[in-house]
Amino acid sequence: MSRKVTVGLLLVPGLALLVFGFLYPFITTLFAPPTIEDTSVLGRLGELVGDSFVLTVAARTIRVAVVVTVVCLVFGFPVAYLISRVPARWRGLLLAMSIFPLLLSNVVRTYSWLVILGRNGLISQALVALGLADEPVQLLYTELALVIGLAQLFMPMMIVTSYSSLSQVDFRLEEAARGLGASAGRAFRRVVLPLALPGVLVGATLVFAGSVTAFTTPMLLGGTQNRTLATLLYEYANVKLDWAAASAVALIMTVIVLVVSAVTTRLSGKAKVV
Amino acid sequence: MRRRPVLWGLAALALLFLLGPILLMVPVAFSSGDTIEFPPPGLSTRWFEQALDYQPFLDALRTSLLVAGGATLLALLIGVPATLVIQRYRFPGRKAIETLFLSPVIVPELVLGFALFQQLMVTLRITALGALLIGHTVLLLPYAVRVTGASLAMSDPALEEAARGLGAGPVRAFFRITLPVMTPGIVAASVLSLLTSFNNVPLSLLLTGPGMSTLPVEMLRYVEFSFDPVVAAVSTLLLGITVVVALVTERLVGFNKVFSQ
Amino acid sequence: MTPVVQLKAVTREFAGTAAVREVDLTVTRGQFVALLGPSGCGKTTTLRMIAGYLQPTSGTILLEGRDATRLPPERRNIGMVFQSYALFPHMTVAKNVAFGLQMRKVPAAQIRTRVHEALDLVGLAHLADRRPQQLSGGQQQRVALARAIAARPAVLLLDEPLSNLDARLRVQMRQELLRIQRETGITAILVTHDQEEALELADSMVILDRGRVVQQGHPREVFRAPRTRFVAEFLGYENFLDLPGRGRITIRPEHVDVVEHDAAPPAGGESVTGTVAAVRFRGTDCVVTVDVGGQNVLATTTNDSLRAGSPVRLFLPLDRAISLTGTDSVPGDGGQGTPSLQHQQESPA
Numbered sequence: 001m002s003r004k005v006t007v008g009l010l011l012v013p014g015l016a017l018l019v020f021g022f023l024y025p026f027i028t029t030l031f032a033p034p035t036i037e038d039t040s041v042l043g044r045l046g047e048l049v050g051d052s053f054v055l056t057v058a059a060r061t062i063r064v065a066v067v068v069t070v071v072c073l074v075f076g077f078p079v080a081y082l083i084s085r086v087p088a089r090w091r092g093l094l095l096a097m098s099i100f101p102l103l104l105s106n107v108v109r110t111y112s113w114l115v116i117l118g119r120n121g122l123i124s125q126a127l128v129a130l131g132l133a134d135e136p137v138q139l140l141y142t143e144l145a146l147v148i149g150l151a152q153l154f155m156p157m158m159i160v161t162s163y164s165s166l167s168q169v170d171f172r173l174e175e176a177a178r179g180l181g182a183s184a185g186r187a188f189r190r191v192v193l194p195l196a197l198p199g200v201l202v203g204a205t206l207v208f209a210g211s212v213t214a215f216t217t218p219m220l221l222g223g224t225q226n227r228t229l230a231t232l233l234y235e236y237a238n239v240k241l242d243w244a245a246a247s248a249v250a251l252i253m254t255v256i257v258l259v260v261s262a263v264t265t266r267l268s269g270k271a272k273v274v
Numbered sequence: 275m276r277r278r279p280v281l282w283g284l285a286a287l288a289l290l291f292l293l294g295p296i297l298l299m300v301p302v303a304f305s306s307g308d309t310i311e312f313p314p315p316g317l318s319t320r321w322f323e324q325a326l327d328y329q330p331f332l333d334a335l336r337t338s339l340l341v342a343g344g345a346t347l348l349a350l351l352i353g354v355p356a357t358l359v360i361q362r363y364r365f366p367g368r369k370a371i372e373t374l375f376l377s378p379v380i381v382p383e384l385v386l387g388f389a390l391f392q393q394l395m396v397t398l399r400i401t402a403l404g405a406l407l408i409g410h411t412v413l414l415l416p417y418a419v420r421v422t423g424a425s426l427a428m429s430d431p432a433l434e435e436a437a438r439g440l441g442a443g444p445v446r447a448f449f450r451i452t453l454p455v456m457t458p459g460i461v462a463a464s465v466l467s468l469l470t471s472f473n474n475v476p477l478s479l480l481l482t483g484p485g486m487s488t489l490p491v492e493m494l495r496y497v498e499f500s501f502d503p504v505v506a507a508v509s510t511l512l513l514g515i516t517v518v519v520a521l522v523t524e525r526l527v528g529f530n531k532v533f534s535q
Numbered sequence: 536m537t538p539v540v541q542l543k544a545v546t547r548e549f550a551g552t553a554a555v556r557e558v559d560l561t562v563t564r565g566q567f568v569a570l571l572g573p574s575g576c577g578k579t580t581t582l583r584m585i586a587g588y589l590q591p592t593s594g595t596i597l598l599e600g601r602d603a604t605r606l607p608p609e610r611r612n613i614g615m616v617f618q619s620y621a622l623f624p625h626m627t628v629a630k631n632v633a634f635g636l637q638m639r640k641v642p643a644a645q646i647r648t649r650v651h652e653a654l655d656l657v658g659l660a661h662l663a664d665r666r667p668q669q670l671s672g673g674q675q676q677r678v679a680l681a682r683a684i685a686a687r688p689a690v691l692l693l694d695e696p697l698s699n700l701d702a703r704l705r706v707q708m709r710q711e712l713l714r715i716q717r718e719t720g721i722t723a724i725l726v727t728h729d730q731e732e733a734l735e736l737a738d739s740m741v742i743l744d745r746g747r748v749v750q751q752g753h754p755r756e757v758f759r760a761p762r763t764r765f766v767a768e769f770l771g772y773e774n775f776l777d778l779p780g781r782g783r784i785t786i787r788p789e790h791v792d793v794v795e796h797d798a799a800p801p802a803g804g805e806s807v808t809g810t811v812a813a814v815r816f817r818g819t820d821c822v823v824t825v826d827v828g829g830q831n832v833l834a835t836t837t838n839d840s841l842r843a844g845s846p847v848r849l850f851l852p853l854d855r856a857i858s859l860t861g862t863d864s865v866p867g868d869g870g871q872g873t874p875s876l877q878h879q880q881e882s883p884a
Binding site: 096 | 278291293389472490497505520524
């Protein structure tokens with residue numbers, strides 16, 4: 001059997017699946033969905049973009065995703081750095097503890113926040129008990145709840161990607177920089193950070209894209225007041241049955257994710273998000 | 275080693291933030307009260323009993339297991355041959371093929387779910403179970419290709435050549451040498467795939483039919499109309515199972531190795 | 536007697552560039568042949584074609600008299616030792632060695648004795664139950680060798696087998712390799728870029744340059760009479776001089792006599808004058824670099840009064856000077872600019 005035939009046979013099942021179960025439905029839905037009324041996606045997209053409600057939702061989605069990304073960076077990166085520089089026996093445990101939440105469903109992970117952020121939740125009780133609030137505080141169904149829930153969801157990703165790129169940075173480089181007269185902070189900024197940056201960018205992109213497309217968390221913690229593109233898409237598709245609108249929202253969401261991935265892939269050089 | 279109080283402080287905060295809420299669910303699940311609250315007014319196991327008696331959850335659990343197992347198997351059967359080609363052959367367009375096989379990860383899952391719902395279920399009249407299997411296999415394919423590919427990339431390409439030189443034909447060389455060398459990668463990919471599929475919400479959300487829905491989606495639906503601790507009880511059970519899976523994975527191939535990819 | 540391996544006008548191209556051109560090679564039973572040359576000369580490509588991992592673009596490969604040009608590796612009855620050893624990580628040492636015997640359907644009882652024999656031959660019978668990862672580099676090398684010869688292949692192919700060992704172990708393993716080849720009488724083809732290794736091990740040396748055989752013969756012959764500057768340089772010759780009436784010659788520094796610049800030229804040789812450019816003191820003697828009309832010539836001398844700038848005369852005894860009769864240019868080739876090709880450019884599974 002010739003090499004070409006072998007290669008072909010081995011790839012055919014995968015290619016068939018990707019065409020039938022991914023490319024064909026995906027492209028058809030985004031650009032030419034079968035619609036109930038006779039509206040085209042691009043036409044509906046035009047209407048939606050002209051609609052301030054959709055713009056508000058898109059802006060909220062992006063705003064929340066940016067804040068979540070920053071929060072994950074601020075906490076996740078130092079934790080990753082610590083993990084990469086502690087003795088091996090600590091490293092495994094800290095890494096495992098950071099990763100473990102990824103093994104659980106987002107429903108499970110988000111559910112707890114209902115207990116913590118609700119009107120009778122932990123935080124509300126604490127604030128009242130401390131005299132910081134006169135009456136129970138409702139933190140659920142706010143943008144803050146969204147940020148908290150999503151940050152908890154995606155921080156492990158930030159830690160893991162940062163860690164894997166930080167662990168590639170030889171700690172002796174830092175020692176060399178210190179030996180050449182750099183302070184600890186300077187050695188970190190001038191040597192470690194530039195080397196770890198591509199991995200951190202990849203992590204930030206994953207967090208951002210995950211936050212833009214997350215469904216469970218905005219569904220549970222955002223409520224009807226704080227819709228995001230994902231919950232809006234679900235509503236058009238499943239409740240209002242306006243499939244052209246759902247496709248248009250899907251298109252907006254996909255474009256945001258692809259553009260951000262493309263930009264960071266460019267910025268980070270070789271490191272690829274995919 | 276220098277002490278790093280600020281870093282350790284941040285790490286403690288981050289881990290509390292990550293793990294605290296998950297652990298908090300356990301006492302809530304054992305509550306005797308009628309709504310989710312902490313601290314619980316008293317302890318009981320009635321919500322666990324109720325959860326295990328709730329037929330939609332049991333049906334959904336069966337679907338979830340079927341879909342996770344089936345999609346993992348399919349993704350490996352389809353992904354391993356592709357990985358073999360991507361890792362061991364050089365031909366024009368190889369990079370493009372690799373990118374194509376990894377590309378489902380960048381597409382929003384909710385969008386893919388919506389697309390499959392429209393094109394496969396509505397237009398082509400494929401059943402919800404069929405659409406779920408196809409969708410989840412597409413979702414898992416990048417993991418299968420990447421994780422088994424990593425184990426293959428680390429092994430010496432001369433291994434297969436050595437087997438051929440010693441008299442093994444291509445098929446025998448694959449089963450006697452390549453497959454065993456890839457086994458840790460296949461185990462890792464399986465664990466990762468099973469969990470990813472089992473936990474998925476956005477992709478499964480719209481791919482439902484009469485009596486056909488996955489467990490996380492059913493849990494989400496339940497929370498939408500009821501605030502009683504049944505879902506906390508299910509979550510606690512899932513947490514327990516996940517801990518067991520994590521420990522077994524650690525024994526088999528190393529927990530961090532599998533889940534840090 | 537039928538040659539064990541015979542290559543007839545074998546050519547292999549990668550993307551239109553020939554890595555091996557028109558190579559003819561004959562290896563007889565019991566011979567130890569070394570394919571020698573710098574990286575990119577086509578030696579590994581040639582070996583991989585003999586093993587069946589690559590197909591020639593044109594030409595014929597005969598193994599034990601039968602046309603094997605299109606046979607897959609598993610049907611060629613070869614034993615190959617890889618540069619990386621390629622030991623199966625999921626099998627013990629004994630299982631690794633048994634693999635080739637199992638593939639050839641040797642009865643189990645016989646496999647056991649032959650595995651033991653092979654491991655005994657390389658002195659590793661006591662490590663039969665270890666995993667490859669638990670062995671040192673030298674031990675892994677021996678296992679690879681035992682695995683390759685256990686099934687008594689027609690020819691043993693060695694692809695830079697010693698290059699991953701440290702210098703001391705390398706020299707030691709050469710002796711081992713030679714002993715094992717002598718004891719088993721196996722036909723062997725060795726690919727190496729280390730001329731010392733080839734000189735010491737082989738009874739026939741084939742020097743390749745840009746895909747062509749430039750010289751072959753017994754190592755002693757080749758070493759004493761390199762035909763071209765390329766071969767001479769590769770074997771460590773450093774002095775190259777164009778002498779009027781004699782053409783291009785090479786001579787070892789220790790055979791060049793450094794004499795006073797005004798001394799009369801002795802009979803039986805040529806002499807040239809020049810200026811000392813540099814002196815390196817080595818203890819018992821000095822190596823002087825002499826600028827002869829723009830060309831540097833190295834000579835060893837015990838005269839330690841020479842300084843840079845001293846005018847000297849060099850005496851080149853004719854019985855020591857080697858005439859380089861061949862030219863290095865490859866017909867139909869662009870010259871030095873040929874890109875170096877490595878077999879990794881195409882790697883079939």
